[in-house]
Amino acid sequence: MTEVTKVQELVYELKLRDVMKKDVFSVAPGMQMSELREIFRTRRISGAPVLDGDRLAGIISIEDFIRWLSDGGKECRISEKMSKRVETFYSDDTLVHALNKMEAAGFGRFPIIDRQTGGMCGIVTKGNIIEALLKELEIDFHEEEIRRYRASHIFEDIRADKSTLIFQYRIAGELSEAGTTSSGLKTTLKRLGFHPDIVRRSAIIAYEAETNVLINAKEGKMVVRVEPAEIYMKIEDKGPGIPDVEKVMEPGFSTAPDWVRELGFGAGMGLPNIKKCSDKMVLNSTVGKGTCLEATVDIRQPQ
Amino acid sequence: MLTRLAWQLINMDIKEITRILEADIVYGEALNREITKVAAADLMSDVLSFSKEGALLLTGLTNSQVIRTAEMSDIGVICFVRGKKPQKNMLELGKERGIPLLATKLSMYEACGRLYQKGLQGCECN
Numbered sequence: 001m002t003e004v005t006k007v008q009e010l011v012y013e014l015k016l017r018d019v020m021k022k023d024v025f026s027v028a029p030g031m032q033m034s035e036l037r038e039i040f041r042t043r044r045i046s047g048a049p050v051l052d053g054d055r056l057a058g059i060i061s062i063e064d065f066i067r068w069l070s071d072g073g074k075e076c077r078i079s080e081k082m083s084k085r086v087e088t089f090y091s092d093d094t095l096v097h098a099l100n101k102m103e104a105a106g107f108g109r110f111p112i113i114d115r116q117t118g119g120m121c122g123i124v125t126k127g128n129i130i131e132a133l134l135k136e137l138e139i140d141f142h143e144e145e146i147r148r149y150r151a152s153h154i155f156e157d158i159r160a161d162k163s164t165l166i167f168q169y170r171i172a173g174e175l176s177e178a179g180t181t182s183s184g185l186k187t188t189l190k191r192l193g194f195h196p197d198i199v200r201r202s203a204i205i206a207y208e209a210e211t212n213v214l215i216n217a218k219e220g221k222m223v224v225r226v227e228p229a230e231i232y233m234k235i236e237d238k239g240p241g242i243p244d245v246e247k248v249m250e251p252g253f254s255t256a257p258d259w260v261r262e263l264g265f266g267a268g269m270g271l272p273n274i275k276k277c278s279d280k281m282v283l284n285s286t287v288g289k290g291t292c293l294e295a296t297v298d299i300r301q302p303q
Numbered sequence: 304m305l306t307r308l309a310w311q312l313i314n315m316d317i318k319e320i321t322r323i324l325e326a327d328i329v330y331g332e333a334l335n336r337e338i339t340k341v342a343a344a345d346l347m348s349d350v351l352s353f354s355k356e357g358a359l360l361l362t363g364l365t366n367s368q369v370i371r372t373a374e375m376s377d378i379g380v381i382c383f384v385r386g387k388k389p390q391k392n393m394l395e396l397g398k399e400r401g402i403p404l405l406a407t408k409l410s411m412y413e414a415c416g417r418l419y420q421k422g423l424q425g426c427e428c429n
Binding site for chain 2: 179183264267268
């Protein structure tokens with residue numbers, strides 16, 4: 001029930017400019033009808049506004065195109081076949097206004113006009129509206145959840161000049177069990193209430209690193225330090241080490257044997273993946289001594 | 304009402320997916336997942352690098368690393384292609400993590416093609 005009232009609230013609150021698609025593909029009135037076939041096919045669209053400068057001249061749809069074909073398909077300009085009487089909305093109209101009009105009109109694609117300039121500034125479909133509503137609801141729901149469960153508030157409650165949470169994990173076992181350590185870390189970070197994107201990135205870093213340790217060194221350890229501004233992860237092993245640290249950062253470079261590849265790993269994407277997920281990454285390795293990977297995920301600015 | 308309409312418009316549920324792929328539900332009959340994106344790969348590192356939250360993963364790999372990878376990257380549903388069935392320990396891990404598992408006889412290419420045709424999007428690289 002609360003969800004429905006929230007939706008009702010939103011349809012009155014949100015304006016079309018908040019939900020409309022801004023970069024709209026349009027065609028010019030002077031284009032030939034026959035050019036539309038390729039446009040509709042390659043762009044997978046079923047219609048496009050016809051623009052004269054930034055002024056809306058009409059709309060040409062796939063129905064217009066089919067009608068033109070069945071009438072013989074004699075070459076002519078789009079402006080002769082487009083629908084000129086087009087229903088439009090203003091960008092400052094509310095969603096509820098648009099939804100009611102859509103219901104009555106029986107079709108679902110409306111150009112949006114800027115009230116000040118009179119030019120077309122976007123297009124709206126039922127899909128856009130629904131997507132925007134869902135996004136709003138999801139954000140709301142997510143904020144609600146964070147408020148309720150966020151254990152990371154712990155930092156705000158602790159009185160100290162510096163506070164840090166430290167988790168330690170031992171990495172060992174068969175490669176087929178890789179992921180147990182990262183799974184534990186993921187659950188922990190989730191429980192602390194971090195943004196899902198932060199949790200996911202940290203989990204992927206841990207998982208790739210854990211897999212690397214199990215493949216190359218058999219065992220190692222992972223230390224995760226959670227601070228108010230960042231999650232710092234250090235994964236160490238006493239394995240054979242990496243002869244050329246730059247080389248292993250290249251996507252696709254791999255030293256993995258077949259049995260590793262059979263498990264879906266060893267494609268040479270591990271370290272590049274880690275780098276992609278972290279805000280800072282440092283890889284140190286000495287041949288014969290071992291490898292140490294440090295990765296940091298910034299938690300001040302969720303993406 | 305509006306929210307229900309919304310889901311129908313932009314998402315597909317597991318039942319719809321099984322219909323399109325002529326797939327069996329190996330586990331997760333009772334679980335409800337809405338699918339908006341699809342990833343297809345046998346390389347788990349690829350999955351980790353490009354998949355999106357809640358996506359359906361099509362794969363030919365049937366060991367428990369697939370579940371782990373799905374767990375780390377928040378994959379919503381896994382479907383095995385070419386008639387492969389999950390190994391026993393994988394099935395157990397899937398149940399433990401609450402990830403629905405499907406199996407289809409279709410090849411990877413055919414499965415991708417059918418879903419794409421029905422309007423399901425891939426997970427864009429970034």
